[in-house]
Every structure is written in C-alpha cells, then in structure tokens.
Amino acid sequence: MQVLxxxxxxxxxxxxxxxxxxxxxxxxxxAFARARSFIYIEDQFLWSREVVAGIAQxxxxxPALQVIVAVPRYPDDDGGISGPPGRLGQHRAVSMLRRAxxxxxxxxxxxxxxxxxxxxxxKICIIDDAWMTCGSDNFNLRSWTTDSxxxxxxxxxxxxxxxxxxxxxxxxxxGPDDPRLGDGGDGLxxxxxxxxxxxxxxxxGRRSPRPRGQARRHRIEPVTWMQRLxxxxxYRIVVDPDSRPRHLRRGARF
Numbered sequence: 503m504q505v506l507x508x509x510x511x512x513x514x515x516x517x518x519x520x521x522x523x524x525x526x527x528x529x530x531x532x533a534f535a536r537a538r539s540f541i542y543i544e545d546q547f548l549w550s551r552e553v554v555a556g557i558a559q560x561x562x563x564x565p566a567l568q569v570i571v572a573v574p575r576y577p578d579d580d581g582g583i584s585g586p587p588g589r590l591g592q593h594r595a596v597s598m599l600r601r602a603x604x605x606x607x608x609x610x611x612x613x614x615x616x617x618x619x620x621x622x623x624x625k626i627c628i629i630d631d632a633w634m635t636c637g638s639d640n641f642n643l644r645s646w647t648t649d650s651x652x653x654x655x656x657x658x659x660x661x662x663x664x665x666x667x668x669x670x671x672x673x674x675x676x677g678p679d680d681p682r683l684g685d686g687g688d689g690l691x692x693x694x695x696x697x698x699x700x701x702x703x704x705x706x707g708r709r710s711p712r713p714r715g716q717a718r719r720h721r722i723e724p725v726t727w728m729q730r731l732x733x734x735x736x737y738r739i740v741v742d743p744d745s746r747p748r749h750l751r752r753g754a755r756f
Contacts, residue, residue, distance in 0.1 A: 504529065507631055508651040510745040524746070526639050526653050527646040527756035530627070531556040532653060533655075537629045538564055542666060544572045547640040548609075549591030551598050552754070554641070559601035567608045568690040569599060573675065573720055575611035575619040586729040587737035592644070593722045605613040608690050610697055612673060612716040617704075620716060631663040631686050635644070639737035646756065648745040675714025693717055 506529050524704035534541065534556040541557060548554070548571060561567050577588045614619040628634045637653025639645035656662065667683045670676070674696045676683060682692055692700045699713040727734060738744075744751060 503657075504655045506635075506637070506653045506655055508646060508649065510648050510650075511747060521747075522745070524647060524756045526584075526637075526651060527553075529653075530635075530646075531708065531756065533629050533633050534560045535563075536633075537567055539566065539568070539630045540689055541567070541569045542626075542628045542669075542689065543570070543641065544622055544626040544669070545641045546574060546578070546623050547588070547592075547642045547645075548573050549588055549595050550642040550646075551591075551594050552643055552744070553646060554595045555754075558602035560597050561599065561606060566687070567603070569603070569608070570689050570693055571609045571720075572622055572624075572717070573611055573631065574622045575613070575718070575720065576621075578621070578672055580684065583585055583736075585723075586725045586733040587741045589722055590725045590730060590733050591737050591742055593725065595641075596722065596749065601696075606690065608693050608697075609720040610717045611720045612692055613700075613718060615712065617708075626665070628662050628666045628686075630657055631666060633657055634662040634665060643742045643744045648743050651709065668692075673716045675716070 506526040507519075507523050508526045509516055509519040509523045515521070537560050540727065541560070557569060561569065577585060579585070596609055612622060614620055625633070625639055626636050633655065635653050635655045637651065639651035639653050645651050666686060667678065670683055670692070671678045671680065674692055682688065696713070696715040697717040697719045700715060700718055703710065703713050746756065750756060
C-alpha cells in the first residue's frame with residue numbers, strides 16, 4: 503500500500519511539503535499509462551481535461567483498453583450559477599475521452615429501485631484488477647493541485663478484484679458469483695446492456711417489470727453559449743483552480 507497526498511504550495515509553506523505535493527496526480531498518471539484492459543472509476547466529480555488527458559492517452563496507446571465511469575446524475579450544487587461551470591467541465595472531459603476512443607468509454611449514473619438518483623460520492627479507481635485507490639481526492643484539478651487530499655493506492659489482485667466484483671454486482675443487479683463479473687475487460691458490454699435495458703424501460707412508461715440494476719447512461723445537460731461566457735472563467739478560477747507552479751503548468755506536468 504502507498505499513501506498519496508496533495509498539498510498546494512503555500513506561503514508560509516507547509517513544513518513537511520514546502521513546495522507542495524502532487525503524488526496523487528503522479529501515481530494516477532503512471533497507473534493510467536500501464537492500463538491494458540480496463541479502468542473503472544467511481545467519482546463525485548469528473549470534470550478536468552488536464553486530469554483525463556492521461557486516460558485519453560492510454561486509450562489511444564492501447565486499443566483493447568476500456569473505461570467505465572460512474573458519476574452522480576446531478577451535481578451536488580446545480581443552481582443557476584453553480585451548475586453550468588461544473589457541467590461545462592464535465593462535458594469537455596467526457597468529450598475528450600470519447601474522441602480518444604469511440605465506443606470504448608462508458609459514463610453512467612445510478613438510481614435505486616424507486617428511480618431516485620443515487621448520489622455517487624465515492625472516490626475509487628480500479629485498473630486491470632491489479633491496482634486500486636480509495637481516498638478523498640476527486641478527478642479534478644482542485645483535488646490534484648489545490649485542496650489537501652489523502653488517498654491510498656493498493657497493489658493486489660485479490661483486493662482490487664473483490665472490490666470491483668462487489669460494486670458491479672450491486673450496480674448491475676447480478677449475483678456476487680455471476681461468471682460475467684469474472685473478467686473486468688468485459689465490463690463495458692455488461693454496463694451498456696444493463697443501462698440500455700433500464701433506459702428503455704423508463705422510455706416505455708415503466709409498464710413492465712423493472713429490469714435489474716442501477717445503471718443509466720449519463721447525460722450532461724447542455725450549457726448554452728451565453729452561459730459559457732461567464733461559466734468558463736468561474737470554472738477556472740473558483741470551481742477547478744490549478745495550483746501547480748507555473749513551470750509545471752507550462753510543461754503539462756504534475
């Protein structure tokens with residue numbers, strides 16, 4: 503197990519991290535580059551192109567790699583002012599992933615049996631059933647460069663696979679021993695099949711028995727061009743600030 507941290511460079515500096523620390527970001531980027539079969543993410547926020555750029559590069563480099571993401575259907579604060587900046591960031595991040603690998607990226611949200619959206623507050627990443635993280639950081643620049651965060655990375659097939667199969671069994675409505683859960687590389691097809699069935703049931707007026715599972719295809723509410731005029735600077739300055747030193751930002755490094 504490895505303990506990873508984010509601390510922004512501050513004045514006066516932290517005595518234990520005088521130049522700040524971004525080991526969370528560096529660990530993720532190394533793990534993404536080594537991914538070969540699948541990357542599974544549950545995250546409260548997924549809205550930074552600078553963060554998903556490493557995943558996009560891994561998708562381009564590995565034609566068998568698939569990405570599955572579970573996020574909240576609605577942001578925790580989705581008001582007229584607070585909502586558009588986050589939606590703008592998420593739309594750009596998801597679009598970057600889909601352009602990198604059409605057909606190999608699935609983004610989903612979750613609902614309970616009554617159809618009420620489940621607010622995904624998890625911060626989990628599992629790669630190839632070999633490496634996983636769990637901690638406080640989200641997939642955004644704020645968590646990777648600005649806020650104080652702590653995450654544990656674990657290398658171990660038993661731990662990573664057990665967690666993945668438990669989560670997928672719950673989200674897809676499958677038994678814990680269902681053989682379809684055995685290979686994480688088949689996950690995108692499973693998630694797509696389950697979410698398509700549930701989406702079709704909702705479109706039909708929910709007249710037949712409800713299909714199993716919690717997964718729905720995630721749809722991001724569009725941001726109008728007028729909203730973009732003010733949402734873009736608000737996103738960069740307030741919602742998802744980048745606290746890297748200037749030389750790292752120029753070099754697209756962490």
